[in-house]
Amino acid sequence: MKTAGVKAVKTVKPPPLLSKEVFGEDWVAFNRLTSIELTAKEASVAVHPSLVDPTEKRVLAVHWHPEWIPIELVAERVKRAFPAALDSLVIPTQHNQILTYGEWSGVEADAYAPDYGLKIQLLIHLRTQTLPKATTLVGMMERTFRYRALQLLDILDNVVNPDATVKNEIKKLGFSSDSINLAQLLARRLQNLIEKADLGHSNRAETLKNRLLPDFMAARGQEYPPETLDRAMALCRLVKSQVKRRLTPSRFHTAKDLVEEAKGLGAGVVIPHPPQFWPILLSDLNVDGWEVWNPSTPNHTIFLLEALARQKKNKRPILAFMGDDTHMSSKIRPDQKSEEKNNLDREIGFQSPWRDPKVLTVLKKTGQSRERTMDEYRTRLT
Numbered sequence: 001m002k003t004a005g006v007k008a009v010k011t012v013k014p015p016p017l018l019s020k021e022v023f024g025e026d027w028v029a030f031n032r033l034t035s036i037e038l039t040a041k042e043a044s045v046a047v048h049p050s051l052v053d054p055t056e057k058r059v060l061a062v063h064w065h066p067e068w069i070p071i072e073l074v075a076e077r078v079k080r081a082f083p084a085a086l087d088s089l090v091i092p093t094q095h096n097q098i099l100t101y102g103e104w105s106g107v108e109a110d111a112y113a114p115d116y117g118l119k120i121q122l123l124i125h126l127r128t129q130t131l132p133k134a135t136t137l138v139g140m141m142e143r144t145f146r147y148r149a150l151q152l153l154d155i156l157d158n159v160v161n162p163d164a165t166v167k168n169e170i171k172k173l174g175f176s177s178d179s180i181n182l183a184q185l186l187a188r189r190l191q192n193l194i195e196k197a198d199l200g201h202s203n204r205a206e207t208l209k210n211r212l213l214p215d216f217m218a219a220r221g222q223e224y225p226p227e228t229l230d231r232a233m234a235l236c237r238l239v240k241s242q243v244k245r246r247l248t249p250s251r252f253h254t255a256k257d258l259v260e261e262a263k264g265l266g267a268g269v270v271i272p273h274p275p276q277f278w279p280i281l282l283s284d285l286n287v288d289g290w291e292v293w294n295p296s297t298p299n300h301t302i303f304l305l306e307a308l309a310r311q312k313k314n315k316r317p318i319l320a321f322m323g324d325d326t327h328m329s330s331k332i333r334p335d336q337k338s339e340e341k342n343n344l345d346r347e348i349g350f351q352s353p354w355r356d357p358k359v360l361t362v363l364k365k366t367g368q369s370r371e372r373t374m375d376e377y378r379t380r381l382t
C-alpha cells in the first residue's frame with residue numbers, strides 16, 4: 001500500500017499566541033477548543049482504527065474527512081486497519097479544501113444547482129501530479145471555504161448586534177434580559193479571540209465552525225445560573241437558524257462549472273449521498289459515480305443500484321460507490337451533541353453493504369462491484 005510520504009497541501013500559518021494575562025480563562029478555553037495539537041494519547045487514538053480487517057486485499061475509501069488530524073497519522077491508521085492490503089485507492093475529501101494523500105488528492109465541494117435551487121455536494125478526486133495545473137479549481141474551493149467559514153462570524157455578529165428580524169424573533173420567544181446579555185457577552189468575547197488569533201488564516205482555520213460558539217459557551221458559561229446559560233444557548237441556536245436560512249446558495253459555484261473545471265483536469269466526480277438532493281439524479285451532470293450508500297443515507301442502496309442499471313448504456317457508465325464518510329475529529333474528540341450520532345461507528349475504508357447478501361445479488365445483476373469501481377475509476381483519473 002502506497003502511503004509513504006503523504007502530506008497535506010494546506011498552507012500553514014501559525015496563529016499568534018494570545019496572552020493569558022489579557023484574555024484569562026477565555027484564552028485557555030479558546031486555545032483548548034481550537035487546538036489542533038494532539039496529545040500523545042490522542043495521537044495514539046488517531047493511529048488505532050476502531051475496526052480491523054485482517055484479510056481484505058483491496059481498500060477503497062474515497063469519501064472521508066481527516067479534518068485537523070495529520071494525514072500521516074491517518075495513513076498509519078489505514079495501514080493498521082487493512083494489514084493485508086495489496087492495492088488501495090484512498091483519497092481524502094475535506095469540505096472545500098483540497099488535501100493530498102500520496103499520489104491522490106480530493107475534496108468534497110459545496111456547489112449550487114440553479115436548475116432546482118439546491119445546495120449540493122460533489123466529491124472530486126484527482127492525481128496529485130495534476131495539482132499544479134489546478135489553480136482555478138483550488139481558487140474556487142478557497143472562495144467556497146471562506147464563504148462557509150464566514151457563517152460563524154455572521155452568527156456572532158447577529159447575536160451581538162441582532163438585526164430587526166432576529167430582534168423580533170427574540171422578543172416573540174420571550175428571552176429574559178439576563179439570557180440575552182449572557183449570549184451577547186460570550187459571543188463578543190469569542191469574536192475578540194477569533195480576531196486576535198486571526199483564526200481564519202491560521203493553521204487552525206478548520207476549527208472555525210459553527211460548533212465553536214456552543215462549545216465556548218458551555219466552557220465559559222459555567223459561572224452563571226444554568227437556566228440563564230441554557231436560554232442564552234437557545235438564543236444562539238435561534239440566531240444560527242436565522243443566519244442559515246439566509247445562506248445564499250447562489251454564492252457557491254454552480255455544479256456545472258465545478259464539474260467542467262474538474263473534468264478539464266482529468267479529475268473524477270462522484271455524487272455523495274444523493275438522497276440528500278434527489279433532483280441531481282435527473283440532471284445531466286457529467287459524473288463518474290453515485291454513492292449508493294452513505295451512513296447518513298443508508299436506506300436506498302438497492303433502489304439506487306437498480307436506478308443506475310436503468311441508465312442509458314453510455315460509453316462511460318456511472319459507477320457505484322459507497323462512502324464511509326468518516327470524520328476523524330470525532331474519533332479524537334467526540335462531540336456528544338453531534339447531529340451525526342453514528343459518526344463514531346464510521347471507519348475509513350469500511351462500507352459494510354458491499355458484503356450484504358441482498359446488495360451482493362443486485363450488484364451481480366447490475367454488473368457493479370467494489371473491484372470494478374476501483375479499477376475503472378482509477379483509469380479514468382488521468
Ligand SMILES: [Zn+2]
Binds near residue numbers: 063064325
Ligand atoms: Zn462528507
